[in-house]
Amino acid sequence: PYPSRVKLVDVGPRDGLQNEKQTVPAAVKIELVHRLQAAGLREIEVTSFVSPKWVPQMGDNAEVMAGIERQPGVRYSVLTPNLRGFESALASRPDEIVVFGAASEAFSQRNINCSIAESIERFAPVVEAARAAGIYVRGAMSCTVGCPYEGEIAPERVAYLAGLMKGIGVQHVGVADTIGVGTPLKVQRALEATLAHFALDDVSGHFHDTYGQALANTLASLEMGVWQYDTSVAGLGGCPYAKGATGNVATEDVVYMLHGMGIDTGIDLDALIDAGQYISDFLGRPTQSRVAKALLAK
Numbered sequence: 223p224y225p226s227r228v229k230l231v232d233v234g235p236r237d238g239l240q241n242e243k244q245t246v247p248a249a250v251k252i253e254l255v256h257r258l259q260a261a262g263l264r265e266i267e268v269t270s271f272v273s274p275k276w277v278p279q280m281g282d283n284a285e286v287m288a289g290i291e292r293q294p295g296v297r298y299s300v301l302t303p304n305l306r307g308f309e310s311a312l313a314s315r316p317d318e319i320v321v322f323g324a325a326s327e328a329f330s331q332r333n334i335n336c337s338i339a340e341s342i343e344r345f346a347p348v349v350e351a352a353r354a355a356g357i358y359v360r361g362a363m364s365c366t367v368g369c370p371y372e373g374e375i376a377p378e379r380v381a382y383l384a385g386l387m388k389g390i391g392v393q394h395v396g397v398a399d400t401i402g403v404g405t406p407l408k409v410q411r412a413l414e415a416t417l418a419h420f421a422l423d424d425v426s427g428h429f430h431d432t433y434g435q436a437l438a439n440t441l442a443s444l445e446m447g448v449w450q451y452d453t454s455v456a457g458l459g460g461c462p463y464a465k466g467a468t469g470n471v472a473t474e475d476v477v478y479m480l481h482g483m484g485i486d487t488g489i490d491l492d493a494l495i496d497a498g499q500y501i502s503d504f505l506g507r508p509t510q511s512r513v514a515k516a517l518l519a520k
């Protein structure tokens with residue numbers, strides 16, 4: 223019943239570092255991307271073209287994208303909330319762009335300063351321009367299970383957002399548990415709601431691990447056949463507009479689980495742990511990956 227192969231998108235350089243208080247030089251971000259691709263990651267979410275007043279840590283977006291030595295077969299994605307961001311991103315030649323909306327009105331307002339309906343109006347020309355330029359378009363859907371401002375989110379609201387994303391030409395959507403409150407059956411309901419509008423091959427899971435549920439939620443998604451996940455090396459991160467939210471599930475932990483289940487990822491766990499150690503050492507914090515901690519202690 224489980225997929226035989228899983229694709230992981232490491233979002234550490236973007237989702238992981240966007241919330242970091244200390245300055246992370248572009249050179250460190252570039253080195254992290256290099257180590258991730260050397261470990262076998264085939265898609266990396268590198269940065270976002272958002273307002274530097276809102277998210278100062280991503281202000282070096284163009285510099286980071288320009289500094290990466292691209293490896294054939296690796297895709298580099300960036301977040302673009304509006305046309306302004308998309309136009310700035312173009313010079314960086316991303317393989318994929320991400321528009322990001324929310325199933326919750328309050329989160330949409332806090333995160334991107336507009337309603338859900340307005341966000342779709344902003345995304346539509348971005349999607350059109352990206353597709354005309356041959357750039358793949360992913361949509362991130364925040365708060366598909368719970369919202370820091372509105373509490374529990376019904377699957378109908380996820381279906382509504384997924385339908386809007388589909389309607390403007392978004393090619394793939396990520397079902398995000400932004401604040402990590404989801405539990406397996408609730409996450410499955412959010413995925414089912416999404417699958418009403420998108421094919422299984424065009425849906426991924428994006429689970430933050432705040433409540434320690436992300437691996438269980440990943441397993442529940444695998445049971446439905448979902449084979450693409452966003453994960454973050456060393457469990458880096460959190461969203462600046464979701465107070466207290468921690469990072470995505472650690473890539474190392476997901477790789478360990480998948481390999482243990484006989485599911486192929488193409489990732490070298492030892493090299494991945496090295497990448498996680500590199501950024502954790504720079505940040506002066508222990509890794510959030512349980513697997514990395516366990517293996518490093520051996």
Ligand code: HMG
Pocket residue numbers: 237240270271272273274276277301303304306307308310322333334335336362363364365398399400428430460461462463
């Ligand atoms: P706004 O203030 O509504 O936009 O912000 P505006 O069009 O009125 O512009 C205001 C100012 O921002 C202007 O500058 C614009 O030029 C500038 P000023 O005249 O004041 O000097 N501006 C920009 N600058 C650079 N790049 C841009 C851009 N757009 C406008 N693209 C906006 C709207 C979306 C830009 C703002 O709210 C923003 O940047 N928000 C940040 C959102 C963000 O990055 N959140 C974190 C990522 S999402 C996430 O983490 C969730 C995810 O992981 C899934 C999950 O876990 O849920 C994906």
Ligand code: MG
Pocket residue numbers: 237398400428430461
């Ligand atoms: Mg996220």
